[in-house]
Amino acid sequence: MTDTPQRTRPLRVLAAMSGGVDSAVAAARAAEAGHEVTGVHLALSANPQSFRTGARGCCTIEDSRDARRAADVIGIPFYVWDLADRFREDVVEDFIAEYEAGRTPNPCLRCNEKIKFAALLDKALALGFDAVCTGHYAKVIVRADGSRELHRASDMAKDQSYVLGVLDEKQLAHAMFPLGDTVTTKEEIRAEAERRGIAVAKKPDSHDICFIADGDTQGFLAQRLGKAEGDIVDESGTRLGTHEGAYGFTIGQRKGLRIGTPAPDGKPRYVLDISPVTNTVTVGPVAALDVTALTAIKPRWCGTAPTGPGTYTAQLRAHGGESEVTAEPVGSELHVVFTEPVRGVAPGQAIVLYDGTRVVGSATIASTTRATAAVG
Numbered sequence: 001m002t003d004t005p006q007r008t009r010p011l012r013v014l015a016a017m018s019g020g021v022d023s024a025v026a027a028a029r030a031a032e033a034g035h036e037v038t039g040v041h042l043a044l045s046a047n048p049q050s051f052r053t054g055a056r057g058c059c060t061i062e063d064s065r066d067a068r069r070a071a072d073v074i075g076i077p078f079y080v081w082d083l084a085d086r087f088r089e090d091v092v093e094d095f096i097a098e099y100e101a102g103r104t105p106n107p108c109l110r111c112n113e114k115i116k117f118a119a120l121l122d123k124a125l126a127l128g129f130d131a132v133c134t135g136h137y138a139k140v141i142v143r144a145d146g147s148r149e150l151h152r153a154s155d156m157a158k159d160q161s162y163v164l165g166v167l168d169e170k171q172l173a174h175a176m177f178p179l180g181d182t183v184t185t186k187e188e189i190r191a192e193a194e195r196r197g198i199a200v201a202k203k204p205d206s207h208d209i210c211f212i213a214d215g216d217t218q219g220f221l222a223q224r225l226g227k228a229e230g231d232i233v234d235e236s237g238t239r240l241g242t243h244e245g246a247y248g249f250t251i252g253q254r255k256g257l258r259i260g261t262p263a264p265d266g267k268p269r270y271v272l273d274i275s276p277v278t279n280t281v282t283v284g285p286v287a288a289l290d291v292t293a294l295t296a297i298k299p300r301w302c303g304t305a306p307t308g309p310g311t312y313t314a315q316l317r318a319h320g321g322e323s324e325v326t327a328e329p330v331g332s333e334l335h336v337v338f339t340e341p342v343r344g345v346a347p348g349q350a351i352v353l354y355d356g357t358r359v360v361g362s363a364t365i366a367s368t369t370r371a372t373a374a375v376g
Contacts, residue, residue, distance in 0.1 A: 011130040013037045013176060016116055017070060017078070019063025021193050021200045022135030022179060024070040028196050029178040030133045031074055037133070039071035039078040042120065044087040045211070070198050083119055090114035092211050099221050099247040102274040103348025106163070106318065107209055109362075113166035113300075121174055131176045136160045139180035140172055141358075148172040150302045150359040154183045162318050165352035165362030166300045218248040230279030232259060235272070235288065246274050249281050252289055252344035259283065290341035290371035296334040296351050296363035305329060305361070312353040312360060314338075316345055327353055334363040341371050 013035045015027035031037040041064050064080055071078035091111050098105035121132050137153035138161040150172055153159040158179075167175065182189065193201035212220045225247055232241040241259045243249070253271040263269050263285070270289055273282040299305070309328035314336065316323070324339040336351060345368050353360040 010034045010036060011176075012128060013131050013133050014120070014124040014127075014129045015039045015076070015133040016120060016135075017041050017067035018135070019066035019070075019200065019203075020135065021190055021198070021203055022137075024067070024074075024135070024198045024200055025189055025193050025196070026133055026135040026178040027071070027076065028074045028193075028198065030176060031076055033178075037074070037076045038129070039067065039074070039076050040120075041067040041078070041080045042087075042115065043080050043082045043084055044091075044115070045084050066200050066203065070200055073197050073199070081120070081123070083115060086119045087111070087115055087211075090119075095209075095211075096221065096224055098348050100225055100276065101348075102246060102276040104250050104346040105348045106350055107211070108318070109163045109166060109350050112163050117167055117171045117175065121171060125174065131174045133176040133178060135179055136164060136177050137179050137182070138164050138177050138359075140175055140177060147303060151180075152354070152357040152359070153177075153180050158182075158186070160318075161359050162315050162350070162352050165302065165350065165359050167302060168300055169303050172302060218245075221245065221247045228279055230281070232257065232281045232283060234269075235282065235284045240283065243281055246276055246279050246281050249274055251346035257283060286343070288370065288372055289343040289345075291338065291343065291345040291368045292341050292371050293335070293337045293369040294345060294351065294365050295367050296336065297332065297366045299329060299332075299334045299361055299363040301361035302359045303361075310355075312355055315352045315354065316342065316349060316365075322354065325353070333366075 013030050015023070015030060015037050017023045017027055017039045019041065027037055027039055043064065068078050091107050091114060094110055095105050095107045116134060117132065124132050137155065137158040139151040139153060141149045141151050143149065148169065150161060150164060150167060152161045190201045209217065222245055225245060227244045229242055229244055230246055231239050232243055233239050240261055249271045251271055251274065254268055257269065259269065267285060269283040270286050271281060272284045272288050306329055309326055312325055312327055313322040314325045323342050325336050327334060327336045345365065347365050347367060349365045350362050351365055352362045
């Protein structure tokens with residue numbers, strides 16, 4: 001039995017409609033299944049003109065209009081809810097603060113946690129709705145005892161369970177993902193939208209951070225944090241160059257370092273460490289990026305929390321692969337050891353644990369252990 005409690009009785013469903021094709025088809029499927037569906041578009045900016053225009057994001061005036069037109073075609077009521085203040089505080093300001101602290105955040109994950117399945121869900125339940133429906137590709141499986149599990153989508157190529165790993169059991173009980181069982185190409189989803197007469201069938205997908213209008217993350221951060229010149233050094237502490245803000249770098253970055261002096265071995269150098277305290281960026285060889293273990297904080301469990309060490313697979317970024325790990329909750333932390341070293345692991349990223357296709361939980365990476373002592 002899969003995909004929320006919709007199989008047992010019609011529900012009052014609040015469909016979050018971003019203005020894109022996935023959320024529109026999800027709302028249409030929920031309505032077609034016999035649920036009483038109401039569409040809602042989240043106004044996430046007090047000044048939508050400051051967000052990107054065109055069909056590249058999910059927070060524009062155009063998106064609101066597209067969502068309304070889709071709701072009209074589906075034949076469901078539609079509203080726009082203003083969550084701009086919550087979005088600014090919980091997502092945008094958090095994003096800036098994390099970069100300022102030398103960490104690498106995932107704003108889409110934070111939006112799912114704080115906005116779509118906290119602020120939106122709380123308001124929906126207060127108004128008498130049974131579930132929130134979104135266009136994410138993931139599945140909620142209902143077990144015989146009535147408990148719910150979050151699983152990967154049937155189509156791994158479209159799976160979005162990584163950014164939903166922050167949902168707890170209570171939130172899963174009120175989550176509906178009608179696209180989770182879909183094993184089709186995106187073109188087939190678009191074709192379904194077109195058959196239904198939904199105008200956004202040909203609308204491009206959004207991939208960038210919705211609140212950065214031109215896609216220039218470094219420029220966005222510089223505007224808000226100001227320029228702060230500091231040193232770029234190698235592993236021995238030798239100064240190789242300067243930067244205009246340590247927040248403009250991420251662990252594992254290779255391009256844009258602007259170091260005039262070549263490495264002694266002639267090979268590329270990568271960002272190994274970012275220190276906001278000294279405003280220093282440390283670079284070195286790619287092998288120094290190998291991580292064998294990490295400690296993560298603020299774990300959130302999609303069901304009952306593990307009670308001891310276990311063997312899982314872990315995903316470290318939204319479009320990354322899986323790595324075999326041993327993981328154990330220790331107090332308020334999660335301790336993880338990798339079977340094989342992995343690269344490009346940065347504090348601030350989320351690590352999501354899986355048991356097969358089941359999402360066990362998510363935590364925020366606080367520190368890593370390198371295979372070699374790369375940074376002093």
